[in-house]
Amino acid sequence: MSERVTANRADGLITLGAADALWAGLTADSAVPTASAAFTRCPARAQAGYVLLGGRVVATVTAGGGRCSVPEAEVRRAATELNSVEMDRRDLVRIGPFRDGAQREHHEETPLRWRRRIARELQERDDPERADGRLCHLAGIDWQRILVEQTRDGAQRTWWLPRAVVRLLDVAEHTETRWLRAARTRQARATVAEPPSPHRQARTVDAPQTTSPDRPAVPLRPYNEELKGHLYSVLSRKPGTSRKVAGWACAVCRTAPAAVLDHCHEHGYVRAPLCHSCNTQERPDHLYSNHIRVADHYRRLFHTHTAQWLRHWHRCPGCRARTTLPLPHLAAWTAHTACRSLRPTHRDPRSSRGRKPCGALRVSWTGSHHAPGSCRFTVAVDLCPSGEHRVLAHVPYREAAERFRTWLAETVPAVAAEAGPDRLDDLPTQIRPVIADTSSEGQALF
Structure with missing residues (x-):
């Protein structure tokens, strides 16, 4: 392959065909599958x-x-970056279908629109008229090889991709938007400076030294609590809020561009701008209204990245003042952490420990967000292989909240030290009512 590339090289440039072969060869062992074209x-x-x-x-x-x-060095640099991405095929993010997805993306400035492209491809892939026009890749990634389709209740079909790929495509979409803005700005300046010339415009668009994503037109701003204490119901209705959010880096991962405003449904306050990946990672996996499936992603929330996520949730003044979590998150924590010792295990010859957790863990509750103190959590196991396990525990809300405060003080003392009404200057004088989720696609979080 190196001989083929060298033969097409001119001052460091290679043809598109040679670039295709070079990209495929350099990324052959990448965790993220790539396209040859x-x-x-x-x-x-x-x-x-x-x-x-x-x-x-x-x-x-x-x-x-x-x-x-294209410059050969840029292709190699892009391949090196992609090869460094680690991907867990079990850590999935739902990418559709959602309600009003097309309307949400109508105002986007980037041609990539990868969610819309995937939705259109999957909805029309059985159409024989489109057999020759199927999308092969997005940003050089062969997404069809890692797409997971799931069906619930025998009717609703959903599409999922690994979180690492979702984050990578979000970054690609953001990078393309910045690139196009910078190109339009340069062209506008060139038009003012001199009469328009096709050769001049071509040089402006093709100049690699000014279009590199290492030099974005407007770099992402770190989030520094600019929206602290603001109500989501107010901000979501202000013109220009979406554009302002897109200018921040995600407040959790701090690398991807923010896309949504995460807020507390229990008190109505904005927490911070998040990217789609972190937004979905935090979202409780609701089976239906008051039931949550306690999946593997809670291990990150309550174990490997505990301090990061608890600090994020406590950006809500109401949750921070009461040293607790919103109702669905507290329910998930109770089942996943406080009741971990109650979950039965079964023999598993494939495991090094010889045991595996029983069935699928689920938590449900009675009551509502308006009066969480009167709720009671029920922790249960579904799909038990032997069928003998059902309900593991009934935990009153107040008991669960007290267990959480004790655990928080032992696990993340820095976060616990910032909580409580006696350590808050911005404690709300009145509890806010539950704020309806007005975001598109149901992507907002509790």
């Missing part, structure tokens, strides 16, 4: 002046005769 097959935009590879924009150069080339 990343530069020459839809939706690559080489003629528009760039190609997306993972989270990086590779600028194209148009030579005589309209043939496009």
Whole structure:
């Protein structure tokens, strides 16, 4: 492959065909599956002046005769970045279908719109008229090889991708938006400075030194509690809020661009802007109104990244003042952490320990968000192989809240020290009512 690339090289530039082969070869062992035609097959935009590879924009150069080339060094750099991505195929994020998904993306400035593209492809893939026009990749990623489809109740079909890929595609979409804004700005300045010229415009669009994603037009701003104490019901109705949110980095992972405002449904306060990946990771897995499936992702929330997530949840003044969590999160914590010792295990010859947890853990509650103190949690096991296990525990809300305070003080003393009414200057004088989820696709969190 190196000989083929060298033969097409001119001042560090290689043809699109050679770039396809180079990209496929360099990423052959990547955890994220890639496409072999990343530069020459839809939706690559080489003629528009760039190609997306993972989270990086590779600028194209148009030579005589309209043939496009790309810098070999940029292709290698993009491959190195993608090869460093670790992917857990079991850590999935739902990407659709959602209600009003097309309306939500109507105002987006990026042509990638990867959620919309995947939805259209999956909804029409059985149409014989589209057999030759199927999407092969997105940002050089062969998403069809890692897509997971699930069906609930024998009717509703849902689509899932590994979290690492969702985050990578979100970054790619954000990078492309910044690239296009910068290109339009340069073209506008060139038009004012001199009469428009096709050659001048081509040089402006194809200049790699000014279009690298390492130099975004407007760098992401770190979130510094600018929305502290604001009500989601007020901010969500203000014009320009979405554009302002997109300018922040995610307040949890601090790398991906923010996309939504996470808020507390119990008290109505904004917590922080989050990317789609972190937003979905925190979201309780509701089976139906008052039931939660306690899945594997709670291990990150309550074990490996405990301090990070608890500090995020306590951005809500109401939760911080009462040293607790919103009702669904407290229910999940009770089942996953406080009642862990009650969950039966079964023999598992494939496990090094010889035992595995019984069935699927579930927690439900009676009552409502308006009066959480009167609720009672019921921790149960579903789908037990032997069928003898059902309800594991009944825990009153007040007992669960007291267990959580004790656990918080022992596990994350720094977060516990900032909680409580005697340590809060911004304690709300009145508990806010539950705020309805007005965000698109039901992506907002409790």
